[in-house]
Amino acid sequence: MPQIGKPPGDESLIRHGCDAADCPPGSRPWVLAAAIVGSSMAFIDGTVVNVALPAIQADLQASAFQAQWVVESYALFLAALLLVGGSLGDHFGRRRIFALGVALFALASAACALAGDVQQLILARAVQGVGAALLVPGSLALISAAYPEKERGRAIGTWSGASGITAAIGPVLGGFLVDHYSWIWAFLVNLPMAAVVLWICWRHVPESRGGAATGEGLDLWGAALATLALGGIVYAFIEAPTQGWQAPAVRAAWLGGIAASVGFVAVELRVRSPMLPLSLLRIGNFGGANLLTLLLYAALGGGLFFFPLNLIQVQGYSATAAGAALLPFILIMFALSGWAGQLVDRFGPRLPLVVGPGIAAAGFALFALPGVGAGYWTSFFPAVVVLGFGMTVTVAPLTTTVMNAVGPDLAGIASGVNNAVSRAAAVLAIAVFGVVMSAAFDARLELGLREIGAAPESVAFLQEQRSRLAGAALPAGVDAAAAAALRHAIDAAFVSGFRQVMLLCAGLALLSALSAWLLIGRARANDRHTSHGR
Structure with missing residues (x-):
């Protein structure tokens, strides 16, 4: 599953995203409800689709690579447009952009349910990703705009708790709908939720803006080049196993993706308000934390994309059981998040960011052990628990390190960049791991x-x-x-590929631990670097 629960930095986006606007106290619970339900749509959709993929593949006669596109088309646009989506709300109105994102997401969800072939589904999922890029940062900014700083902590806790519940029930709900009805209900479930959110926005959510109310400062070129860069590279890796690396379309996509990446860097160095301020990466702890994020979330998103496919198509699990298989992971993170949040205060950032990914690497390695016909409790459950504990040790210290690496005035940008890096890592990893899986599957x-x-x-x-x-x-x-x-x-061929992927994930997790050891300092959480405000 490309994104399990909340990515790093979400709470920080709420805390530092904007100044509180003049919001009547009676409207604040409604704003919080709209933010919770709206973001839950994206959280649920980001997890249940993987559980539904085997049914989608069978019903629409899709190849495994087309099934990859069902996930990737959504995740690609969400990752590439997430930062500019937040800026659009600041410039044109947070409620307006959030409501537009919800409406677009709902219409695309209906189109997904009505898709007659896999190409139509992929296109609808891409539009869903655009909608999610508008509503996800919008939901966070609405909370920040509605609640004054002294009340924002409680709102953060409520939103975070509700998100944890959503992360837990989403895959199970999706699996139940697939098992008892049809995969189309994994998309139709978004429609009543969207209707509730739009009604609340219309009746109870005040409008707010941040900064200039014009389009000045929007990094549209950066967003476009980021989309082209990710899209080109992802297309090349997904299509290469079937078309070949020398196919004109694959070569054009690969070269275009590289050219767009170079163009993106050039634009971000020159534009007045870049979506990715590259100067931040020169800050030691910030650059190190984002390198760790790139490596570890590539392993997490890319590896767990194949996990439900293994459970359903090889091990014979129902979609509901496959959706519940990662519940221990989510519950461990939810139960121990408070404890993990204190690790930086006690030990500094370096130790937990070395130990946590190291434990996660052991979890990925455990996923490589089960063969065909493996039982959950003796084979997969230990791997899920170890991986969950490793990510728990990592995520809160990672977010704290990102926030402490910069001054308060740059905290919102820093957390947004780290959030987007985690999503882009999963997008790229699913495409690259597909090549590894295909080669191992064919050989075995x-x-x-x-x-x-x-x-x-x-x-x-x-x-x-x-x-x-x-x-x-x-x-x-x-x-x-x-x-x-x-x-x-x-089945044995798929397990062979799955093992290769999980061992690659373990290697990436170890590399992320090494990057923390080499690049992240020993400063305590309350220390401040000389780079603040830079």
């Missing part, structure tokens, strides 16, 4: 078919089906014994 499937002495007709048929990975269909007319042998070969 070829070996497995030779080992069972599969008929040439079956081998030729599965060569055509290999792009569907574990969702591959079996050839018609084979007897039960041959069908069982072929299915086991397919």
Whole structure:
């Protein structure tokens, strides 16, 4: 699952996003309700779709790489446009942009449910991502604008608690809807929630702005180039296993993505109000924390994308059971978040940011152990618990380190950048890990078919089906014994790829721990760096 719960920096975005506006006290509970329900739409959608992917793949006859696009098209636009989405609210009205995002998200959700083929679904998911990029930062800014600083902490706690509950029930709800109704309900569930949010916005949420009320300062070129850069690189990695690296479209996407990345850096160095102030990366703790975020959240988002597919398509779990499989992860983070928040005060930032990713690496390694037919409690549960504990030790100190690396005047920008880095890391990792999975799957499937002495007709048929990975269909007319042998070969091939991916995730987590050891200082949480306000 590309994004489990809240990404780093969300609470900091609320705390530092803007100054409180003149909001009547009677409207504040309504504002909080709108923010909770609105952001819950994005949280739920970011997790339940992975649980629904096997059903979507089977119903729409999609390849595994098209299934990747169902997730990536949404995550790509959310990651690329998240920072500019917040700026739009400051310039044109937070309530207006938030409501526009909710409406766009709802319309795109309806289009997802009505999609007749996988291409239509991918397009609708891209529009959903644009809507999410408007509503996610908008929900946070509404709370900051409505509550004065002395009351903002309680609002943060309420929002954070509700988000934790959403993160827990979202995948289970999605799995239940898939098992008992249809995958389309994973999208239709957004419509009544959007209707409630829009009604609250219309009746009870006051308008607010931050800074200039014009378009001056919006980094639209930066947003466009970030989208093109991510999109080009992601397209190349997703399509290369089927088209080949020398295919004109793949080469054009790869070169275009690199060119857009260079252009993005050039624009951010010159534009007056960049969406990514590159000067911040020269601050030691901030640069180190974001490198850690890039590596660790690439492992988390990329690796856990394949976890529900393994559980449902290989291990035979129901969608509901697959959705519940990560509940221990979420509950550990929720229960221990307060304790983890004190680690920087006691030990400084360096130690927890080395130990936490190290524990997470052990969790990823444990995911590589189970084979076909593995039981949850003895095989996957230990991996989920260890990974959850490792991320718990990491996330709160990571957010604190990011905030303490800069002055209060730059805290909102810093937390927003770190939030966007975590999302972009997952987008890139899902695409790259797809190449690893495809190569390992193809090699192991070829070996497995030779080992069972599969008929040439079956081998030729599965060569055509290999792009569907574990969702591959079996050839018609084979007897039960041959069908069982072929299915086991397919499942073993997917497990082989899954193991490669999880070991790669463990390596990335270890690299993130190394980056913390080398780049993050030993300063205590209440220390202030000389770079403040820079």
